[in-house]
Amino acid sequence: MQTLIQQVLNALQLGSVYALIALGYTMVYGIIRLINFAHGDIFMVSTYVAFFIGTALMSHALRLPGIVAFGLTMAAAMMVTALLAVLIERFAYKPLRQAPRVSAVITALGVGLFLENFTLATIGPDPRFLPRFFSVQTFTVGGVAFSNIQIIIIAVSAAVMLLLDTIVRRTMVGMAMRAVSWDKSTAPLMGVPVDSIISITFAIGASIAAVGGTLFGMVYTVDPYMGIRIGWWAFISAVVGGIGNIRGAMVGGYILGFVEIFTPVILPASTYRDFVAFSMLLLLLIFRPYGILGRPVAQKV
Template identity: 65%
Template sequence: MFPIIAQNILNALQLGSVYALIALGYTMVYGILTMINFAHGDIFMVGCYLSLAAALFLLGLPLHLPAGLIFLGALLFSMLLTAILGVAIERLAYRPLRQAPRVSAVITALGVGLFLENFTLAILGPEPRHFPPLIAMTPWQVGGLSLTLLQLLILIVTALILVLLDLLVRRTLMGMAMRAISDNRPIVPLMGVSVDRVISFTFALGSAIAAAGGLLYGLAYPVLDPYMGIRIGWWAFISAVVGGIGNIRGAMLGGFILGAVEILTPMVLPSSTYRDFVAFSLLLLLLVFKPTGLLGRPLFERV
């Protein structure tokens, strides 16, 4: 029994990593704009496709690059381009509506998401694409547990991103500016800080992290389609709310909780088709009993 549970925890950590990475984007944008960027799941999808494009391109070169280099190239390429996409979306779609009623921004975000889905569909067609197996999936047996290099890589890259982001928010001037905006936006320009610049940076950062999640997801679950961002986006959004939206560490925690919900549901309930039911029930219960999420108070809480 123990190895089965341990194995499932490992799998939950792998999936939870991806949810955590995407949840960060929801939570950071909410933290500084108090707006839910409903296009974020689709930004993740675009990041996933961009990773695929870069990986296929690098594999096609007659250089026989090592897999690690291809991974790194795809990671940097998709993070950079997805960051630009995120900044462009904010500039073109959200910024003109910053003074408008909240509901306008929400509807616009949904529209941007539909645009990204259908744009991808129009270019690539509906048939799913397959991610080339870059990283070895042959499992090592460690004490009754099977662990693949890919799982290890996902956990390490995620941990690295989480630690770096935490440092950025707590230690750098840009992180201070982000926290200041979440606390009292009107005062921030009085410090000589351009609020628009910080918001652009936040979108770039959140989108780049979602792209990293896209590459890791593509490697682990190698079937991509233009609508993949919808369900994963919802799960990441629930992760952010469960952890306490606006709270960065909360998003990390929520991601791993939702990963566990998805992996453990079929162990307890007869079929994995119950997973959305379980996840949304969890969300509803939490909203009733602890509306600000597990890690409590909203916004970039002092850490």
């Protein structure tokens, strides 16, 4: 029982990160029907931004309290990453908006490769840790060990997801996003500035990835290739939840977190993890291609 609760905590920590990244995939898909395969690498860049800003803020000269440095780092990472995503959208995706969809997907893959190799060339391949904003404290309650960092990750992720859900459902910007997603040709007739809304969507998706990146960097190492595998898993999360559906991406992220943790618990080796995840994706695509929370869309002819 203790082990089970322990593993659930482990899965929640990992699932939170997947969910945050899956949101970026799902939002961009929802609004321009593009699978932004560069998103995993945007997440990687955000973690590097957090690494550099965090290291500068935590240097001894400043003597900032950990919580302040953590907040500032996350805010700065969100802003820089949002700017990067908007630039990518403007220069790489916007010229292709009328092109066949496969061209845009290939461009997205290319942007991802560019980000990986640019980081590799400029920063180098060595893995790094973010500085310690908080000293790690481990608590043991009834045989279950958890750390303050783990609680922070799970809580901050949940808060950000709640905030996003509110923005999309309750504000004018959210309404405009939903309008563009619903019908891109009618929305401008109602006075919705489509281009700005698309940029805002990219910015929000990237800043949520940056929240994930900062949290991720506090427990795991940062390296130029980290975005590939995590990006794939987040993409599967988005598809499992129903791509284009924001609540679906959150659910999908946690499901994939559970798959990753519980595969080595139930099956004999961790090697089956990718097998389980991709089989789930395949089965879902066959029997419920619109995902768990998505709704089937009738193709317009």
